[in-house]
Amino acid sequence: MTQAEEQLPLSGIRVFELGIAIASPFCGRLMAHFGADVLKIESRTSPDVVRLLGSAWLRDREDLASIAGDTSPYVSEMNASKRSVGLELKTEQGRATAMTLIAECDVFLANFGARALADLGFDYEAVKAVNPEIVYVQLPGFGSNPEMPYYPFVAWGPNQAPLVGMDDFTGHSDDPPAGIATVAPPDYMSALHAAIATLTGLEQRDLTGKGVHVDISQFETTLALLGPFVMDYDLTGTVYSRMGNRSMWGAPQGVYPCAGDERWIAISASDEDDWDTLRELVGDAIDSKFDDPSLRLAQQDELDEQLATWTVNFQVEDLAHRLQKHGIAAHTVSTNEDLLHDTHVISRNWYQVAPSKRLGRDVFSGSAVKLDGTSGTWSHAGPSMGQHTREVLRELAGLSDVQIDELVETAAAFEPVDPETVTTRPWDDWIHMFLPGVEDARDL
C-alpha cells in the first residue's frame, strides 16, 4: 500500500458487496475510490446483469465469446477499483467461504431482492451472527419487511422511475408521458443514500462499537425527493404533472432549436436580471409586452415561440457561449458525440483511464465527489469475473492453494475463464483524448 492510499478516508475499511446492476455497485465504487477494499462477490450461474450485456463489437467474435462478460463498458462504470471474487452462494461451501470473508469485513452492502437475500442465508441476523459489529446496508426495491404488500414484487431500475412518479413528470404538458427509460435516477439516488448511510454507520460503529442494519427501500428513498408535491396534494388536492422543460419559478426556461439538424440549446433565464440581459441580446425578436414578468409566465407558449425564432439563427455552441458570457445559464443540449469533444469535461479529467487485466486499459466515468486533500484513486478498471478469487481467499479466508483448488473443482468458487486471453477495444486509439501527453496508457 502506498502512502497516499493509507491516508484515504476509507483505507482499512473492507466491504463485502452482493451487488447487481447499479444501486449497490455505484455505492461500492465510490467507497473503493476513496480507499475501501471492496470485494464484489460474483456468480457464474446467475451473473450480474453488467456481465450479460457484453460489448457491441464483440458480438461476432466467437473466439472471444468466453470473455464477453468482462467487456461491457458498464463493468468498469460500476465496478472500477473493486476486487472480484467468484463464489457460488447457492453451494454450501461457497456460502461458508463467504461467511469467513464477512467476518473480515466492516461493511455488508447488497441490492439483491430482500427475499432472495434471505433465502441465500445473508439476511441481517445471519450476517450479524458472524460479525456483530457489521455495518449492514441493503437496498431492496420495497424494503426488507416480509409483511409489507410489495415485498415480493419484481423491481429493477427502469421500473422504479415510473413507480415513484418520475415518468409522469417527464414530457410536454400536452403529450402523453415521455418516460425516462434511458436513465435510472432511483438506482443512483438510492446508491448515494447508501453511501451516506454506510459512512454514518461507520461513524456510529467507531464511536460506540455498535453495528447497524440499514434498510434502503428504493421506493421510499426516491420518494423523499418529492416532498413539496406531496405537501401541495395534501393541502389543496393539486396533482402536479409534467411541464416540459419549464420552470414554476419564472420564464423563459426551455429547450430551443438552433441552426442545423437536431441542434438544441437549453436556456434558464427565469429571474428578472436574466430577462433584462436577454432583452438586450434578443432586441425586438420578442414582443415588448413580455417585459412584464407575469405575462412571461402566463403566456409561455407565445414567449417560447418568439425566442425560438431568435435562437434558430445561431450555431448552438456560439449561442451558449454568448449567453453565458452575459451571465445567462445556457448549454448545448449535448449529444453523446458532443461529450467526446467537450473541452470542459476533458480538462476536468472526468473520464478516467486505468489498467484492465482483460483489456489492457479501460475508460470510465470519474467521481462527482471530489476531495482536495485525499483525492481518491482508481487502482484498476472493472475486474474480470473472479480475477481476485485466489488472492482474496488466500489472504482473508486463510485458505491454501489446495483448498482453493478444491472449491473451484466443486464449483463453489471460480477463477477467470481463459485468463491468458487478452484483447483491446477497437477504440483504443481514442485514449489520448483522456490522457493528454500519454501515447500509450499501457505504460501505466
Added chain:
Amino acid sequence: MSGPYTGIKVIDTTGLTGAYATRLFAGLGAEVVRLEPPEGSSLRRLAPFVETLEPPENSLWWNYLAMGTRSVVIDPGDSASLAQVVSQADVIFEDQLPENAMFPDEAVNPATIRTRILPFGLTGPKRGWQSSNLIAWAASGILYTTGFTDRAPVAPAAPVQLICHAAGASALAGTLLALRSKRLTGNAQNIEVSMQEAALAIAPETGVPMLLDDRVHRQRTGNRRDLGRPFGLYPCKDGFVSLIVLMPRHWLAMAQWVAETTGNESITEAVFEDNAVRIEAKDLIDEWVEELTTQGTRLELFEEGQRRGIPITPVNTIDALVDDPHLKAAGYWSSTELQDGTEVTVPGAPFRTNAQWWSTSRAPLLGEHTGLYLT
C-alpha cells in the same frame, strides 16, 4: 440514541443545490444553521406556495427541505456577526466560487471543512458558467435522448429538480468522507461537486465509454424503447403502466396473461419467444398488449402482473402515491407543521435503521434562531 452526527456544527449558505444535503445531515443529528440574508434564503422564494401564508414562510420547498435546520439572519455587510457564526462551524456548505463567497477566507477556521456545490466546478473553461437543473441535464447527454421524436427533447422529471438533489447527496457523501478523514488524521479538507458531473455520474448511458463501445448516436424514441417488447409505457383505464419484458420467463408470463385476458392465442406462438422477432413485429405486439392493459387500472394491472412475476409498475401520479397501499402499510408518511400550525403530510425518513438515527422538526421561521447564535 440520536443521530451519529450529533454535535457537528454545519452552516448552509446554499439555495436549492445544497438543501437536500443539509436536510439529510440534520436528520442524522448535525446542528444545521441556515445562514440567511434579511430577505430570506432563495429557497423561500420557490413555488409552490401555501395560499394561506405570507412570504417568507409560504414556500413548500423551504418548508420541506429546511426541516430540522435552524435559521440565523445576518446582514451580508455585518462582517463581525458573520465571522462570529462562521468561526464555530465544522462544515460550511456553499454554492459560490471562492471569490464570490459570503465571507472572507480569514473568517473561516482552518479546521473547517468547506463543501462547494458549483455549476461546472472550480476549474476548467466553464468555471464561471451558470447552471440549473435543466442546464445540468442538457450537459449530461441524457436530455437529448429523452422525449418524443416530433417534439423538443425534455429533461427527466424536470419539476423534481433531480440534479440539484444528486449534487447535494454527492456533496454530503463527500463531507462525511472528509469528516472521517479529519477524525482519523486531524486534517480538514474541502469538497467540490460540479452539477454537470453530478449529472454525468448518473448518465453513463450517454457517456463516452458507451459511445466508444458501440458507436451509436443515441437519440430519443418516445416512451417505448426498441431493446425489447413490450418495453415502455402502455395506456390503461386511468393512465399508463410501465412494462419491461426482456427475460424469457417474463415474456412467457406476459403472453399467457394477454391470452387469458383477451382470448388472443396467437401471442403465445413460439416464434414470439424470440425478443428480436418481437422487436421486428413491435407494432403488432404493442397492439396486443394494449388490448390487455386498456382493460385495467394502474393498480389492478400492477398487482396482477406482479403476481404473475412480470416487471410491471404503475406510472404513478402524486395522488396515487399518497394513497399507495404499500406505503400506507409501511407507515412511510410523516408530517410537518406550517407557520399557522397546519399539519401537512411529508415523506418520512429516507431509509430505516435498527438504531434511532433519524429525527427532524418543522422548518424554521426566518431568523427564529438568530438570538441563539449572536450575542
